[in-house]
Amino acid sequence: MDDDVWPEVAGWEQKWVLAASRVGHINYIPPSYERYSPRRPMTAMNLGVGAVVGGMAMAQTTEALACVGYMDTRFGRYGHEHSDFSIRFLRAGFGGVRCPVEDGIHNRFYLLDSGIKLLDAVSSASHEDLENNGKLLNELQKEPIYRAPWYNDEEMREFLAEFGPGFSEMNDPPFKGKTFDINSYYQNHEDVYLSGYDAFSHYIENGIRENREL
Template sequence: MVVEFGREPFQKRLGIAVTTFNRREMVLELVAKIRAMTTSPFDLVICDDGSGDGTVEALRERGEVVVSGINRGIAWNKNRGIYYLLHTCQCDVVLLLDDDVVPVCRGWEQEWIVAANAHGHVNFVHPIFHSRVIMGENKAENPGMCTMLNGCALVFDRLVLAQIGFMDTRFGRYGHEHTEMTLRAVRAGYGGVFLKAPEGGSHLFKVIGGGLEALAVDGHGSQAEALANDAIMASIRNDPVYRHAWREDQAMAVFLAEQDEALSALGQKRPYNKNIFPSLEAYQRFRQEQGIDSVDSSLAFLIGDTMPSLIEEALSEGQRAVAVEPDAKLYYALAERFADAIAEGRLVLENFAPAPRGGEIAMLTPRDGGRPYPVATISWGELVAKHGRPARVHMAAEIPGFPTMTG
């Protein structure tokens, strides 16, 4: 697949994700420098991997968006930022920064935007690897070609991420996750080249300086963790290029809950982004392809303006029903009428009229003279992940992103 990148890169929306762990003062200073020296419009999210030094609280006091959770390692933490920038902010350029690199000049980000527009993906040339650059000028127009990577700063165009996905969460806490993602980008045609040779060949990776300086700080990882991840990298080298931000349903629920909590802290919710970057839908297709997502013949979904007769029909046929009722008053009436079936687990009522959290696809139902209004914020993928894949679906109205069948 050949992707044609735009001719006007400065019109693209930039997103910056900073990953951090127990470096409160360092990340506060970095965020201040980003805000002072960035001249293009941008979105910023800080991804905290379970810090215990007050990092999250200090950042939120300054009004920053922070996605946080328990310590799950570098891959999971960077995925927090990728997902937020793609789904919530709808960014075109995603720039990932560790907390130990800082901008040193105004307009530093423009080099990264140009590089993403021209090449799809490039990495930062760390000073320790300058001697590994065998050609090029380390600039967006003529990136260096380097034999080694550090991973403290890297940028992707969203069209590249649509092809390769996220960092692989099978990696442990430290080591190789960024290199493995770049290798997948190269396989897809971005960010470097593979030079074939009789002995197996080697890679050259595109790198730039990008107005950043790497700080000399002690790392959090250990050699043992890096070696363990080295073995993982070897074992997954030939897996499909696309990777999801999670590996199973439980991990998906945890991951999305972290996103919700980050926005809830700001009094917001995950927005309705129709067909913007369908990570959840891609995950559900993967489940089907792997035979994980089998249809539950006893399950029925009844969605939108749910009628008592439909519920009674499903229950009388021995089906387990999930009824999604957008109207709060009707929801409570149904809850009272079918209290026994709910207590027995034969009926689950869902009500999203108050929109308790955001989702990938909003359900819309005509009301007040046919004017659509949002009554739910949950995707088909999330609904299936929560309850199972139904054999029967009844919908009162067409819902973007949901199956068109009724029954």
């Protein structure tokens, strides 16, 4: 959901959850896209179908997301990243249909416009970004459907840094290369055994901090 999307009614998200559960992926199209729009209103049980998506709000199932991955970071600051995202859902079999025609493949997306509206906001668009990303959109249609959350080492470091130090600690477990021996831990720490505390849980929650031996 973009930061200029505003819920209009309580429970608005339930329609989006239902729609996504039915078709795997659903996208928003605002009233300003009227010439591309199907009839309105579009509901979870009576979805719209159109050739253009707005990208201001989307919903998808975990199954669909596992097939598609993340938005492609090569689109950069603005333009067409949401189109590529939704097209990849279609390629994976979610959120619409792909229609073969004489000049290639036409995409038809399942659309929803219920429960939200767009606020007035200053756009960050630039003609140069749109033009460059439009070319990139066409080039990427031949690439695999799944995209990782980063495209290079710098983006990987930036992405992982957002999770904080705890995430890195989980990638480097405290007993790396060893087998956690429950009996040995209880023998070394009789107080843990007498307390009835699960050995492994105690070590993770308290033992590491207390510098207890394995």
